[in-house]
Amino acid sequence: MSKNAGKGLEALLGATLELESQVYISRLKTSFTVRALTNEELRRVGERATLPNAKGEKKTDEQMFNALLIAKGCVDPNFSDKALIQHYGASDEADCVTKALLPGEIAKVLQAVLDLSGFGNEDELIEEAKN
Template sequence: MAKTAVKNGLEALLGATLDVQDTVYIPRLKTHFTVKALDQAEMTRARDQATIPTRKGEKELDAQLFNAVLIARGCVDPDFADKALIAHYGASDAADCVTKALLPGEIAKVLTAIMKLSGFDDEEELIDDAKN
């Protein structure tokens, strides 16, 4: 019986990469999307982009916009920032293109794949992170 070597935390980190990708099948389109993990800086930029001013002068996270921005940043193929794709859907930017090109269930499926690659394992954790 072969014994598998177990790495310690330091060895694991020294040998790891943050460039993690996977594919998500979209049945309606009969194709796979390639998605990637988002690092902390990308998540922060996405949160900042999706934080909007309220009528009371405060700031609030727009959860739908946050999800669309995460997909726009985490989707390698297709590139939702592609000018032809944005023009085709009459979108204002990549996040708007996500909401116009994908059905709600497809958005959830792609978002879940991106978040899992980014280290979030369950939906409750995803929801809590989106709220904070």
């Protein structure tokens, strides 16, 4: 048995999946609060963004998938808020994301949600863990 045996178990027992971070949006001069997504939330987003094409084959709408990830991962603002959806004339929370944010802002917020959800740069994470 190696000397590292049990460290993974200890790490999991002491870990939380409830991770949050701030993303500054310079145009709005404010920070959004984003959180990590669960496996179940990611699965539901994937299902909702998968639509049949003209041939009846299922295909994931990448723009909808990304907008839904932001809508689910954003704590503040809440893109499901009825007043926000109405303000932007959006049909739902994903549409609200695409109407309220610029493309670069979408990319920035999406990256923060993905990083918190464990999809960050592996090399950077390894370096941080070493230090």
